[in-house]
Each structure stands twice: as C-alpha cells, then as structure tokens.
Amino acid sequence: xxxxxxxxxxxxxxxxxxxxxxxxxxxxxxxxxxxxxxxxxxxxxxxxxxxxxxxxxxxxxxxxxxxxxxxxxxxxxxxxxxxxxxxxxxxxxxxxxxxxxxxxxxxxxxxxxxxxxxxxxxxxxxxxxxxxxxxxxxxxxxxxxxxxxxxxxxxxxxxxxxxxxxxxxxxxxxxxxxxxx
Amino acid sequence: xxxxxxxxxxxxxxxxxxxxxxxxxxxxxxxxxxxxxxxxxxxxxxxxxxxxxxxxxxxxxxxxxxxxxxxxxxxxxxxxxxxxxxxxxxxxxxxxxxxxxxxxxxxxxxxxxxxxxxxxxxxxxxxxxxxxxxxxxxxxxxxxxxxxxxxxxxxxxxxxxxxxxxxxxxxxxxxxxxxxxxxxxxxxxxxxxxxxxxxxxxxxxxxxxxxxxxxxxxxxxxxxxxxxxxxxxxxxxxxxxxxxxxxxxxxxxxxxxxxxxxxxxxxxxxxxxxxxxxxxxxxxxxxxxxxxxxxxxxxxxxxxxxxxxxxxxxxxxxxxxxxxxxxxxxxxxxxxxxxxxxxxxxxxxxxxxxxxxxxxxxxxxxxxxxxxxxxxxxxxxxxxxxxxxxxxxxxxxxxxxxxxxxxxxxxxxxxxxxxxxxxxxxxxxxxxxxxxxxxxxxxxxxxxxxxxxxxxxxxxxxxxxxxxxxxxxxxxxxxxxxxx
Numbered sequence: 314x315x316x317x318x319x320x321x322x323x324x325x326x327x328x329x330x331x332x333x334x335x336x337x338x339x340x341x342x343x344x345x346x347x348x349x350x351x352x353x354x355x356x357x358x359x360x361x362x363x364x365x366x367x368x369x370x371x372x373x374x375x376x377x378x379x380x381x382x383x384x385x386x387x388x389x390x391x392x393x394x395x396x397x398x399x400x401x402x403x404x405x406x407x408x409x410x411x412x413x414x415x416x417x418x419x420x421x422x423x424x425x426x427x428x429x430x431x432x433x434x435x436x437x438x439x440x441x442x443x444x445x446x447x448x449x450x451x452x453x454x455x456x457x458x459x460x461x462x463x464x465x466x467x468x469x470x471x472x473x474x475x476x477x478x479x480x481x482x483x484x485x486x487x488x489x490x491x492x493x494x
Numbered sequence: 495x496x497x498x499x500x501x502x503x504x505x506x507x508x509x510x511x512x513x514x515x516x517x518x519x520x521x522x523x524x525x526x527x528x529x530x531x532x533x534x535x536x537x538x539x540x541x542x543x544x545x546x547x548x549x550x551x552x553x554x555x556x557x558x559x560x561x562x563x564x565x566x567x568x569x570x571x572x573x574x575x576x577x578x579x580x581x582x583x584x585x586x587x588x589x590x591x592x593x594x595x596x597x598x599x600x601x602x603x604x605x606x607x608x609x610x611x612x613x614x615x616x617x618x619x620x621x622x623x624x625x626x627x628x629x630x631x632x633x634x635x636x637x638x639x640x641x642x643x644x645x646x647x648x649x650x651x652x653x654x655x656x657x658x659x660x661x662x663x664x665x666x667x668x669x670x671x672x673x674x675x676x677x678x679x680x681x682x683x684x685x686x687x688x689x690x691x692x693x694x695x696x697x698x699x700x701x702x703x704x705x706x707x708x709x710x711x712x713x714x715x716x717x718x719x720x721x722x723x724x725x726x727x728x729x730x731x732x733x734x735x736x737x738x739x740x741x742x743x744x745x746x747x748x749x750x751x752x753x754x755x756x757x758x759x760x761x762x763x764x765x766x767x768x769x770x771x772x773x774x775x776x777x778x779x780x781x782x783x784x785x786x787x788x789x790x791x792x793x794x795x796x797x798x799x800x801x802x803x804x805x806x807x808x809x810x811x812x813x814x815x816x817x818x819x820x821x822x823x824x825x826x827x828x829x830x831x832x833x834x835x836x837x838x839x840x841x842x843x844x845x846x847x848x849x850x851x852x853x854x855x856x857x858x859x860x861x862x863x864x865x866x867x868x869x870x871x872x873x874x875x876x877x878x879x880x881x882x883x884x885x886x887x888x889x890x891x892x893x894x895x896x897x898x899x900x901x902x903x904x905x906x907x908x909x910x911x912x913x914x915x916x917x918x919x920x921x922x923x924x925x926x927x928x929x930x931x932x933x934x935x936x937x938x939x940x941x942x943x944x945x946x947x948x949x950x951x952x953x954x955x956x957x958x959x960x961x962x963x964x965x966x967x968x969x970x971x972x973x974x975x976x977x978x
Contacts, residue, residue: 330947337713350713353517353688354944360717368721374729385665388645392653401657416662416740420669423733427673427726431680434722438715441707448710454691456711457684458525459517459943 321446321494322348322466323477324453325486330356333461336484337362340465343480347469351447351462353455373433374426381425385418450492464492510607510945512789517943520790524937525685525692527785538784539932546924553918556911557632565635567911574894574906579633581886582916584741585769586626586923587667588762588882590674591734592770593619597677598730601723606948607798609941610790614781615774616678617936621926622773623671625919630663632915659743666740673733677726680719683709684940738763745889751832752893755820761813768806768852769882771799772875779868781931790937793866800865803878807856810885814853828898835896836888840905844887851881 327333330352337350341362350359393414398406404413435441447453447464456462463484465477474491481489560567570577593615600608631640643654643664654661686706693699709715739759746758755761775796782791821829836845855877858864865871891906930936 351711352713352716353521353711354684354940354947355716355720356713356947357720359713360720363713364717368718370718370721371725374725378729389656392645393656397651397653401655404657410657413657416659416736416743417656417665419736420662420665420733423729423736424669424672427676427729430722430725430729431676434680434718435707437718438712440709440715443703443708445708445710453710457687457691457709458521 319494320467320474321449321492322464322468322472323474323481323489324447324450324462324464324492325481325484325489326452327461327463327484327486330359330461332485333463334358334362336463336481336486339484340463340480344471345465345469345477347466347472349447349464349466351453351456351464353458353460369437370430370434373437374429377429377433378422378426382418382422384425385421386414389414389417446492446494451488451490508794510610510792510794511942511949512792515789515942515946517946520942520946521688521692521939524787524790524935524939524942525688527931528689528933528935529693529698531695535932536784539928543925543928543932546921546928549917549921550925551921552914553921556915556918557628559911560632560915561637565633567909569906569908569912571904571906573897573902573904574891576633576890576894577906578908578912578916579629580744581883581890582919583626583629583633584762584886584890585883586622586629586919587670587741588738588766588769589773590619590622590626590670590770591738591763591766592774593617593622594670594674594730594734595767595770596774597681598727598734601727602731606945607795609945610787610792610795610937611774611778611799612941613678613681613934613938614778614936615770616674616681617927617930617934618770618774618777619674620671620678621923621930622770623667623674624926625923627667627671628919628922630660630667659740659747662740663744666737670733670737673726673730677723677730680723680726681938681941682934683707683719684711685935685938687711688939689935735763738766750893750897751826751828752817752821752836752889755817757813757816757820761810761816764806764809764813765882765885768803768810769879771803771806772878772882775799775803775871775875776879777927779872781936785931785936787937790942796868796871797862797865800859800871800874803875804856804859807852807859807878811853814849831896832893836892839892839896841888841892841895844884844892848881848884848888851877851884855881 325336327336333350333352334356337348337359340348348363350356350363352359390408393410394406394408400406404410447462450462450464452460453462463481463486465472465481467474471477478489478491568577568579570579593612596608596615597612597619600612631637634640643661645654645656654664683706686702687709689702690699690706693702739762742758742762745753746755748754778791779796782788818833821833824830836842855874858870859874864874895906896903
C-alpha cells in the first residue's frame with residue numbers, strides 16, 4: 314500500500330444496493346479507478362463499475378481442465394498399452410481402443426478444473442488475507458450483513474484527502490470516514 | 495433461540511420468499527442458529543443427535559464385525575455376489591444427486607428458488623456420498639487395500655484395469671465427492687464472514703474468521719467469486735450426469751440379463767434425482783418447521799420440488815417400460831425369462847412393490863392440492879425412498895439370482911449384519927447432518943439476500959409497468975411468478 318497521506322482511502326456507507334450502484338457509477342465517471350465496493354451479496358452492476366472486464370478465472374479453469382484430462386489420458390495410456398498390457402474382451406492394445414479411456418479422462422479433467430476454479434479464484438482475490446485495512450472502517454462488520462460501502466483508495470492518482478471526501482459526501486451517503494492504513 | 499422473528503404472514507403457496515424479510519432479518523434469523531451458545535442448543539437437537547449417534551455406533555459395530563469375520567457375515571453368495579452393499583451404494587449416491595442438481599443445474603438455469611434449499615441439499619449430497627463410499631470399499635473384502643484401485647507407482651508392477659467400469663467408479667465417485675466439497679465450501683465462504691461479524695464470543699469469532707479466509711465482500715472479489723461459482727456449476731452438471739451414468743455402466747457393461755440395457759444411464763440419473771428430491775423433502779420439511787424457516791422454504795418450494803419429483807419419476811417409469819419392451823423384443827430367452835422371473839419369481843414382491851412405489855404412488859402429485867399438502871408430501875417421499883431402494887434390489891438381486899445356468903441359481907437373503915450396516919449408515923448420515931445444522935448456516939444467507947434484492951427490483955419494475963393498479967404491499971418479493 315502506498316503511504317499517500319498515511320491512510321488507505323476514504324470510505325462511504327450507503328443504505329441500499331441501488332445507492333451503491335449509483336455511487337460507483339458516479340465515482341467511475343469522476344475518473345476514479347482504484348476503488349472498491351463492499352456489499353453483503355454480489356451486485357453485478359457494482360462489479361462492472363469497479364472492475365470492468367475479465368476476471369481471469371475462466372482461463373485458469375480451462376488450463377487446469379486440459380492438464381487434468383491429459384493427465385488422465387496419458388496415465389491410462391501408459392498403464393494399459395505400455396507398462397502393463399493385457400488383452401481384455403479381445404480389444405486391441407493400442408490407441409484405437411481410446412473409447413474406454415474417456416470416462417477417467419473426463420473425470421480427471423473435471424477434477425482439476427474444479428480445483429482451478431476454487432484455488433484460482435482465491436489466489437486472484439488474494440485470499441486468505443485475515444487482515445485488511447478496510448476492516449478498520451466504522452460499522453464495517455455490517456458489510457457482511459446489511460450495509461453497502463464504497464471505498465476510494467489513496468493509491469488512485471486522483472485521490473485527494475479533502476476533495477475525495479467532499480466528492481463522496483455529495484453522493485448522499487449515510488456516513489463518510491477515512492480508513493487508516 | 496434468540497431470533498429476530500419476522501411477523502408471520504400466511505403462506506398462500508405462490509411465493510418463494512414470504513413478505514416482510516429484510517437483509518438484516520435474513521442475516522440474523524439464519525446466521526444465529528449456528529451461533530447459539532452450546533448450552534442453549536434446543537433439546538430437540540440433542541434428542542435427534544443422540545439417536546443418530548446411537549445408530550452411528552451400530553455402524554461401527556457392524557464394520558468391526560465385518561473386518562473380523564470378512565464379507566461372509568453378509569448374505570451374499572455365488573451367484574449373488576452383489577447384495578445389499580451395492581444396492582445401498584447406488585441408493586445413497588443417487589440420493590446425493592439431488593443436491594448437485596439443485597446447486598449446479600438450477601444455477602445454470604437461473605432458478606432463483608434454489609437459493610433457499612441449495613446449502614442443505616449440498617450438505618445432504620456430501621453426507622450421502624460419504625455413506626455410499628463405505629459400501630464398495632467394505633465390499634472389497636480387504637478394505638485396507640482400497641488404494642490398489644488408484645494408479646500409483648508400486649513395486650507389484652501392476653496397474654488397475656482402466657477398462658473396467660468399477661475402476662471408472664473409483665474416479666467418478668472420488669471426483670464427485672471432491673468437487674461437491676469444493677462447491678459447498680466456496681458457497682460457505684461469504685456466510686462464514688457473516689458469522690464472523692455476528693459472533694460475540696471471541697473464540698467463535700476467531701474460528702469463523704479463519705474459515706472466512708478474510709472475506710470482506712469486495713466487489714472485485716464478488717466478481718471473480720460469481721464467475722468461479724458459475725464455472726463450478728458448469729463443471730458439476732456434466733459431472734453429476736456422468737457419475738450415475740458410470741454407475742449404471744457397472745451393470746450395463748456386464749452381460750447379465752436385465753443389466754445390459756442401453757436405457758440405463760439416463761434412467762439411473764433420473765432415478766437418482768427422483769430419490770434425491772424425495773430425501774430433500776423428507777429432511778427439509780421437519781427442519782424448516784423446527785427452526786422456523788417457513789419464510790425461506792415456502793410451500794411454493796415444496797410444490798416445485800414435488801413437480802421435479804413427478805417429472806423424474808415419470809422418466810423412471812418410462813425406463814421400466816423400456817426394460818419390459820427390451821426383454822420382449824430381444825428374442826433372447828434369458829431376457830424373456832428375466833421378465834417372467836420378475837413378475838412371478840421368488841422376489842416378485844420387490845418388483846410389484848417398486849411399481850407401486852415409483853409409478854402409482856407418485857400420481858397424486860399431478861394435483862396442486864397434494865403438492866402443497868405437507869403430510870401427503872412426507873408420505874409420498876417416504877414411499878419413493880423405499881421404491882428406489884426396491885428398484886436397485888430388483889436390478890441387482892433378481893438378475894443375479896437367476897443367471898444363465900439353472901444349476902447355479904440361488905436365493906439371496908440379507909443377514910442381520912446387512913441390515914445393521916444399512917441402519918448404521920443412517921447413523922453416519924444423520925450424525926453429520928445434525929452437526930451441520932448446529933455449526934453451519936443451513937440456508938445460504940448471501941444468496942437469499944441477493945434473491946431479496948432481485949425480487950424487490952422485479953416488483954419495482956412490475957409496479958412501474960402496471961401503473962398503480964397494484965394494491966399489494968411495497969413490493970417485498972411479492973408474487974414472483976417464476977424465477978426467470
């Protein structure tokens with residue numbers, strides 16, 4: 314975290330999801346980019362304003378899935394046709410017998426992809442992270458229950474302690490506070 | 495339980511969320527059940543947990559005796575090498591499939607009503623798979639060598655037979671269990687944060703805090719989180735279809751009369767969902783009453799679940815017709831004899847029983863009054879659970895009792911240890927289930943909040959569209975005709 318003015322950012326609390334959507338829209342229009350919203354449930358419109366574009370998760374899932382499927386197929390190929398060959402049901406011991414290898418290939422593809430989805434999502438989110446400056450904000454424990462927050466971070470080039478607070482106050486929030494680093 | 499109870503309104507059976515709920519009431523009503531202090535746990539919970547725990551001890555005794563004496567304590571013989579162990583394996587894992595259907599397929603289909611039941615149904619999936627997993631491993635005879643089924647570098651110079659559906663089972667079931675746990679834990683993450691923020695006891699706060707991984711509800715996190723959930727749902731959907739298809743291949747790839755039927759994979763999957771929804775109803779109806787969750791699991795939920803049951807049940811009935819048609823049309827005397835044997839052989843009672851339970855008893859579900867009648871649903875669900883057990887009995891035992899050679903015909907009679915192990919797995923299932931409802935939020939809190947938001951928006955849009963001829967309340971989740 315950049316020690317701009319020694320604080321993490323300025324946080325405003327709103328009373329409804331719609332107010333938060335409105336506020337994040339206005340903040341984006343005002344040119345703020347390094348900001349984040351905190352809400353007790355996902356709000357698509359807010360995510361769109363705060364982080365437009367790609368999440369990066371699908372790419373990880375695809376790569377993991379392909380690695381999993383190849384692992385499954387290659388393992389079976391080695392086991393069945395190279396290292397320990399035996400004839401079952403009169404079927405040939407070569408690649409023409411690929412069909413019987415599909416179930417395990419499929420299952421391992423799914424398994425690895427699921428791990429990719431979960432751990433990829435956590436890694437991209439930087440979790441687990443037990444401490445974070447926003448937890449210092451007043452009433453932040455309500456962010457997981459019924460309160461809606463927008464935080465403009467001091468790392469933003471447009472950030473100015475006074476002017477940013479002024480801007481957030483103009484969005485009709487319940488309260489505005491500075492978040493210590 | 496100190497719960498902020500919203501004012502109850504009568505449930506007319508046409509809404510998925512009763513009016514009067516707010517983000518705050520949702521968080522406190524559901525979130526405070528696991529946060530209740532241990533000595534304030536409702537007595538009913540202790541009673542239920544106690545019974546389940548006794549049954550779990552029966553499970554341990556049965557397994558111990560099995561390990562001491564071997565699989566001979568069961569009623570299996572030659573030709574009936576697969577008895578109650580495989581019946582129960584298929585039965586339990588089938589029950590689990592409803593949970594994945596609710597969590598994955600209904601998510602992809604954007605069915606908002608799933609939000610109230612998905613957490614509980616997924617938990618049911620996990621515990622049912624845990625019970626199911628016991629059987630094939632115990633049936634190995636030397637269960638401690640179960641890892642031989644997994645390809646690992648070994649000094650025997652051997653590999654598992656990758657062309658056997660039994661080995662596909664190993665991969666399918668273990669992948670299914672793992673992915674189900676991942677999906678479930680991911681769903682719990684934001685709710686752990688709610689519990690962390692609501693807990694007053696510092697130790698409890700710390701435990702839920704660790705589980706929440708520092709979740710702070712950031713919009714950036716939610717964005718990736720929603721994408722990950724969607725992808726997990728997309729992965730689980732073909733997975734759940736593949737699992738029961740592969741289980742059906744255990745039978746369909748063999749040449750035993752009555753097993754080699756091409757309709758098996760879809761018929762097994764439909765049967766699994768059918769039995770699973772019956773179990774969800776059997777469990778959810780008492781729980782919603784006991785914990786006062788009637789606002790979240792409404793009569794309308796029960797109604798739609800009954801509809802899913804009826805639809806999958808009719809697919810199963812179609813499967814029965816196809817089996818009969820297959821054996822008549824096959825012009826194979828073994829297949830034709832199988833039908834004769836099912837209708838008038840020594841275990842004909844099971845076949846008639848299954849026809850009654852799965853084909854006849856579900857017909858009242860065509861009527862809305864039955865689907866919205868709680869005692870009727872409980873009775874029908876119980877009959878379905880029995881019926882689906884009988885179905886596996888018919889498929890496995892009747893076919894094996896009368897194989898190709900009359901000289902090797904025999905009768906299968908389950909022993910007391912077969913039954914005690916079956917009873918014992920109920921102990922395992924319910925012990926886990928009671929612990930789950932005690933320490934984890936049994937309804938997905940953040941998804942109910944999201945549902946409330948969406949329904950409020952929808953009501954506003956409708957009100958704007960229809961002018962002011964709306965003489966209803968201010969639009970809290972009123973009359974959501976369908977969840978899109």
